Amino acid sequence: MFGVVLTTTYTILLVYVLWRAKSVPLLKHRFSRRSLIGLGIVTWAVFFLARILGHQGTSIIAGVIEFAGMTLLGSVLLIATVLFVVDLLTLFGHAFSRWTPLLYGWAMVAGVILSGIALVQGFRAPAVVSYAVTLPSLPAELDGKAIVAVSDTHLGAILGERWFAKRVNEIKVLHPDLLVFLGDIFEGHGGAPTDLPALRQLAVPLGKWFVEGNHESHQTDAAIDLLELAGLRRLDNQWAEVVPGLVLSGVNDLTNHKRRHLDGDPLGRALANRPKGATVLLSHTPWQANRAAAAGVELMLAGHTHGGQIWPFGYLVQTVYPLLAGRYDIDGMPVLVSRGVGTWGPRMRLWNRGEILKITLHAPQLSKRT
Numbered sequence: 001m002f003g004v005v006l007t008t009t010y011t012i013l014l015v016y017v018l019w020r021a022k023s024v025p026l027l028k029h030r031f032s033r034r035s036l037i038g039l040g041i042v043t044w045a046v047f048f049l050a051r052i053l054g055h056q057g058t059s060i061i062a063g064v065i066e067f068a069g070m071t072l073l074g075s076v077l078l079i080a081t082v083l084f085v086v087d088l089l090t091l092f093g094h095a096f097s098r099w100t101p102l103l104y105g106w107a108m109v110a111g112v113i114l115s116g117i118a119l120v121q122g123f124r125a126p127a128v129v130s131y132a133v134t135l136p137s138l139p140a141e142l143d144g145k146a147i148v149a150v151s152d153t154h155l156g157a158i159l160g161e162r163w164f165a166k167r168v169n170e171i172k173v174l175h176p177d178l179l180v181f182l183g184d185i186f187e188g189h190g191g192a193p194t195d196l197p198a199l200r201q202l203a204v205p206l207g208k209w210f211v212e213g214n215h216e217s218h219q220t221d222a223a224i225d226l227l228e229l230a231g232l233r234r235l236d237n238q239w240a241e242v243v244p245g246l247v248l249s250g251v252n253d254l255t256n257h258k259r260r261h262l263d264g265d266p267l268g269r270a271l272a273n274r275p276k277g278a279t280v281l282l283s284h285t286p287w288q289a290n291r292a293a294a295a296g297v298e299l300m301l302a303g304h305t306h307g308g309q310i311w312p313f314g315y316l317v318q319t320v321y322p323l324l325a326g327r328y329d330i331d332g333m334p335v336l337v338s339r340g341v342g343t344w345g346p347r348m349r350l351w352n353r354g355e356i357l358k359i360t361l362h363a364p365q366l367s368k369r370t
Contacts, residue, residue: 003051010047010073013080014040017108020083024105047072063157067347070158074118074310074346079111081312118310118348126167126341126354128174131327133334135278135298138363139245145206147280148176149357151303152340154215156187159342161196167341167356168198174358178206178242181232182303182338183213183253183284186223193226200230206242208232211250213284213304235282237269245277246361249297254285255304271295278361286323286337293333300335301357307339311350325352 018040021027027036050069053062086100086107087093093100148171155164171179179202186193202208210232216224228234235250242248251266267288271279279297286302293300307325308314318324328335341354 006073007048007051010076011044013076014044017076017079017083020087020104021108023101024108025101026105028101043072043076063160066157070346071115071119071348074348075111075115077310077313078114078118078350079108082107082111082114114350115348118346118350121349121351121353122343122347124353125170126356128170128358129355130358130360131334131336132360132362133299133336134362134364135280136364137245137276137278137298138361139277140363140365142243142246142278142361143363145177145246145361146175147178147180147301147357147359147361148174149180149182149301149336149338149359150341151182151284151338151357152184152213152306152342152344153181154184154187154340154342154344155193158347159187161193163342164193164196165198168202170356172202174356176204176358178248179204179208180248180282180301181208181210181227182282182301183211184215184303184340184344185210185213185227186215187344188215196226196230199232202231206246209235209240209248209250209282211235211282211284212252212256214253214255216253235270237264237266239270239274239279241275241277247274247277247279248282249274249279250282252284253304254283254287267291267295271297286321286335289323289328289330289333289335293331297333299359299361300330300333301338301359302335303338303340305337305339306344307337307352309339309343309350310346310348 018036022033022036047069050066053065083104086103090096090100090103150171153159153164153167208231210227235248237251239247239249249270251270254266257266281292281297281300283300283302285304289300305317305321305324308317314324323335323337325337325339336357336359338357339352339355341356343349
């Protein structure tokens with residue numbers, strides 16, 4: 001269903017861009033209507049092949065096709081956005097009609113420039129964003145422990161094992177005491193890695209943990225087994241006492257639970273009968289933060305939103321996920337929502353690049369002294 005919606009949206013945006021392109025003087029004089037229609041057919045076909053062949057394939061060719069199709073998706077979105085701004089300012093060509101064709105041309109140039117910037121940002125290494133968080137129930141002996149949180153790597157045809165190995169090296173430099181993956185580790189279709197040696201060789205004192213994201217529902221059990229072979233422990237709507245006084249709780253993706261109308265209460269299960277101490281909740285989707293705070297969770301870590309990934313898409317994403325990116329305070333509980341390390345679809349980001357979170361935990365009595 002989502003693929004149908006995405007393809008329909010892309011088709012509408014592409015038709016809109018080509019419709020406005022035929023009004024641009026430079027393009028109108030150099031390209032016939034038939035040429036523009038042919039360009040549109042080729043552009044649409046590349047995107048369609050990316051969705052069908054590239055998205056499911058495992059070869060280098062499949063990866064190239066998917067990259068090309070997804071880049072077209074992001075670029076058409078940005079070009080259409082700038083063109084729509086011109087339409088709004090000119091009342092869809094009824095005002096400043098003399099200048100409107102020229103404005104359409106400059107809008108297309110601006111869209112191409114924005115697409116280039118987004119590509120550069122998408123290829124940049126993720127930033128390390130540091131937070132200091134005081135947990136009321138954290139024992140003094142755990143003060144200064146560091147959690148490194150990684151979300152949305154989307155390993156697949158576009159982002160592969162070599163890219164992931166570089167991210168693991170960046171994590172290693174941060175010297176985490178605890179490493180957590182917040183879901184969507186895999187893209188969930190073709191091109192999944194067959195081994196994660198860098199992650200397997202990374203030693204973390206308090207362990208490596210993960211929760212499932214919505215894309216893991218598309219993945220085979222072999223991929224989950226691969227994570228466990230790399231030393232990751234899964235939190236399947238459950239908690240684990242990492243050390244006395246620090247509890248790590250994790251829920252499976254809440255969007256899958258809602259979409260599939262599954263029975264049960266994942267959050268309730270993940271928090272039930274846990275021991276005393278500071279509880280850190282891992283949830284791929286930044287939902288039910290109020291419930292978590294009311295249940296005594298002292299820190300919630302989430303991802304999924306990508307911070308909108310490509311402006312202005314974030315405004316639409318925020319209507320569904322009000323906690324879009326960054327730090328929030330929900331009834332006294334800090335919620336940290338990651339923009340993610342990788343990208344979904346286009347390897348493009350506008351305006352912020354990806355991020356790895358480093359969270360330093362503090363005990364209340366020691367944080368007061370500092």
